[in-house]
Amino acid sequence: MKLIAIDAGNTRIKWGVHDGAAWVASGALPTGDAARLREVAAGWPHEACVVACNVAGLAVESAIGSALEERFPAPLWLRSSAGVCGVRNAYEQPASLGADRWAALIGAQVLASADCLVVCAGTATTVDWLDAGGTFRGGLILPGIDLMRASLARDTAQLPLAEGHFSAAPRNTMDAIVSGCLHAQIGAIERMFAGLPPHPQAICLLTGGAAPRIAPHLLIPFKLTENLVLDGLLRFAVAHPPC
Structure with missing residues (x-):
C-alpha cells in the first residue's frame, strides 16, 4: 500500500x-x-x-x-x-x-522491549511514559526550547531572543538563556526517566525538530527517531486501511 x-x-x-x-x-x-x-x-x-x-x-x-x-x-x-x-x-x-x-x-x-519515554521536541516538548505492556501511563507537556527563549524576550525588559551556546557554567547572558532552556528540557526528561521501573533495556525515544539539540546533553540511554509520528500513522493505516 x-x-x-x-x-x-x-x-x-x-x-x-x-x-x-x-x-x-x-x-x-x-x-x-x-x-x-x-x-x-x-x-x-x-x-x-x-x-x-x-x-x-x-x-x-x-x-x-x-x-x-x-x-x-x-x-x-x-x-x-x-x-x-x-x-x-x-x-x-x-x-x-x-x-x-x-x-x-x-x-x-x-x-521498545521495556518501559520507555517517548519525547517529542517541537514547539512544545512532550515526555510520555509507555510501559513494557504497551500502556501509556501519563506524561508531561512543557514549552519547547524556542518557545522558552521567545517568552523571555517577550515578557522581560532586558533579555534578548538569545542565540547563544550551551555551557555548563554560562558567563554571558546569551549562553545563560540557551543553557537554561536546554537544562529545563534535559531535566524534565531525565527526571521522568528516573521514575521508570529499572530495566537494562529502558530507553528514551527522542523525535521532533529540536531533538538533535537536546540529544548530545542527555545522560540516559536514548535513540533519535526521525519519523516517529509518521511511523505511528503508518502502523495505524496498516491496521485500518484508509482506502
Whole structure:
C-alpha cells in the first residue's frame, strides 16, 4: 500500500511518502501555508492513501482536506482513543490526548522491549511514559526550547531572543538563556526517566525538530527517531486501511 502520512503540528506540517517498504520522500511546510499542500501533493503518487493527525485546529484540518481532495481520497484522521494497535491509553479522558502524541506512542510501541519515554521536541516538548505492556501511563507537556527563549524576550525588559551556546557554567547572558532552556528540557526528561521501573533495556525515544539539540546533553540511554509520528500513522493505516 502506497501511503501519504501527514502530521499537522502547531508550527509545521510534516509529511512522508511510503511506498509499502520504506519512506521514499518527506518534507515540511509552515502550518499557516496548509493550502500549499496542493502544490506539494502534485509530486505524490496518485494512487496513494492518506492518513493524518492534527493538533493545529479545525481550520487547518479543513485546509488540508481541501488541498488534497482533487487527487486523493479523504484522509483517515487518527483520533486519540482508549486503545489501538496494541497501545492502551490511560489518560483520564483518552480522547483529549494530542493526536501527535498518540501517533508517536503507536510508533514507539514496536521499538521498545521495556518501559520507555517517548519525547517529542517541537514547539512544545512532550515526555510520555509507555510501559513494557504497551500502556501509556501519563506524561508531561512543557514549552519547547524556542518557545522558552521567545517568552523571555517577550515578557522581560532586558533579555534578548538569545542565540547563544550551551555551557555548563554560562558567563554571558546569551549562553545563560540557551543553557537554561536546554537544562529545563534535559531535566524534565531525565527526571521522568528516573521514575521508570529499572530495566537494562529502558530507553528514551527522542523525535521532533529540536531533538538533535537536546540529544548530545542527555545522560540516559536514548535513540533519535526521525519519523516517529509518521511511523505511528503508518502502523495505524496498516491496521485500518484508509482506502
